[in-house]
Amino acid sequence: MNELQHIIALLSREIVELEESAKEQFSFNELTLTQMHYLETINHLRNPNLTELAFDMNLTKPSVTVAIDKLIEKEYVYKVKSDEDRRSMHLHLTEKGKLLNQMHDYAHKMLAERMITALDDSELSALKHLLYKYVNRK
Amino acid sequence: MNELQHIIALLSREIVELEESAKEQFSFNELTLTQMHYLETINHLRNPNLTELAFDMNLTKPSVTVAIDKLIEKEYVYKVKSDEDRRSMHLHLTEKGKLLNQMHDYAHKMLAERMITALDDSELSALKHLLYKYVNRK
DNA sequence: TTTTTTAATTAGAATATTCAAATTAATTTT
DNA sequence: AAAATTAATTTGAATATTCTAATTAAAAAA
Numbered sequence: 001m002n003e004l005q006h007i008i009a010l011l012s013r014e015i016v017e018l019e020e021s022a023k024e025q026f027s028f029n030e031l032t033l034t035q036m037h038y039l040e041t042i043n044h045l046r047n048p049n050l051t052e053l054a055f056d057m058n059l060t061k062p063s064v065t066v067a068i069d070k071l072i073e074k075e076y077v078y079k080v081k082s083d084e085d086r087r088s089m090h091l092h093l094t095e096k097g098k099l100l101n102q103m104h105d106y107a108h109k110m111l112a113e114r115m116i117t118a119l120d121d122s123e124l125s126a127l128k129h130l131l132y133k134y135v136n137r138k
Numbered sequence: 139m140n141e142l143q144h145i146i147a148l149l150s151r152e153i154v155e156l157e158e159s160a161k162e163q164f165s166f167n168e169l170t171l172t173q174m175h176y177l178e179t180i181n182h183l184r185n186p187n188l189t190e191l192a193f194d195m196n197l198t199k200p201s202v203t204v205a206i207d208k209l210i211e212k213e214y215v216y217k218v219k220s221d222e223d224r225r226s227m228h229l230h231l232t233e234k235g236k237l238l239n240q241m242h243d244y245a246h247k248m249l250a251e252r253m254i255t256a257l258d259d260s261e262l263s264a265l266k267h268l269l270y271k272y273v274n275r276k
Numbered sequence: 277t278t279t280t281t282t283a284a285t286t287a288g289a290a291t292a293t294t295c296a297a298a299t300t301a302a303t304t305t306t
Numbered sequence: 307a308a309a310a311t312t313a314a315t316t317t318g319a320a321t322a323t324t325c326t327a328a329t330t331a332a333a334a335a336a
Contacts, residue, residue, distance in 0.1 A: 059293090060294075062297095067292085
């Protein structure tokens with residue numbers, strides 16, 4: 001197999017593991033995997049309305065309505081009626097829901113720290129520069 | 139925020155997106171998110187028995203028995219009775235279940251290709267070298 | 277060899293997840 | 307202004323997910 005692809009596979013696996021252990025640190029234990037996925041998607045789409053969320057997740061609107069009701073009940077999400085279209089409800093994460101981001105931050109911080117430990121200053125600066133160039137490609 | 143951590147966040151997001159779009163390429167549509175998670179974990183643990191799988195996923199054994207029955211029904215998994223302990227059942231992915239790995243490979247290949255496109259030869263070789271050093275740290 | 281422990285399963289029940297069909301309320305088209 | 311469309315919800319139902327308690331069969335300990 002392509003060597004770069006192999007290295008990416010290892011790195012990718014490490015990121016997944018860090019995210020999973022971060023999830024255990026934070027007390028998201030009261031949420032199912034599916035509910036976590038709803039929160040992730042709401043976060044990623046930045047306050048989508050219900051139709052947008054359903055479309056992105058390949059689910060029907062009734063399914064999403066019911067799922068969101070439960071996340072509202074558990075205080076991870078709240079709805080805001082749109083001013084432009086009074087039929088439309090935008091979904092927001094509550095402070096509790098936003099812990100999700102802290103969880104991701106924690107995982108990313110762990111990886112950054114491991115890189116700092118594993119590489120010396122010049123290597124680290126070179127890696128940072130190269131990854132920076134990659135993620136900011138047009 | 140730490141700059142390296144920020145770059146890692148972007149890279150991490152990109153990997154997640156590539157994995158998700160790879161999932162759509164392959165026809166795993168007949169599986170739920172949870173069932174995918176079972177397959178991922180079986181793959182990662184390399185043919186665990188039921189007890190090991192339940193422990194790793196923080197679930198009870200009856201829950202896992204039932205979930206695995208469905209994945210066997212759908213022909214993604216099969217069980218093999220252990221020779222060392224005839225009570226124990228080891229879980230294996232079928233050929234259909236192993237498509238999961240091809241899916242991951244596809245996502246990693248996409249990322250590798252994007253890196254090849256975004257960087258020139260010397261940059262790419264430097265990046266490969268640095269990531270190699272990182273993932274192979276003791 | 278009898279007792280205890282362990283791996284997995286079965287049974288039965290609660291909650292979660294999802295959908296199609298019908299409804300309500302607001303917006304857009306005619 | 308009336309008709310058609312659209313966003314979200316409610317209703318009712320099927321399947322998935324999970325658990326506790328009880329059972330079966332094999333292994334380990336007494």
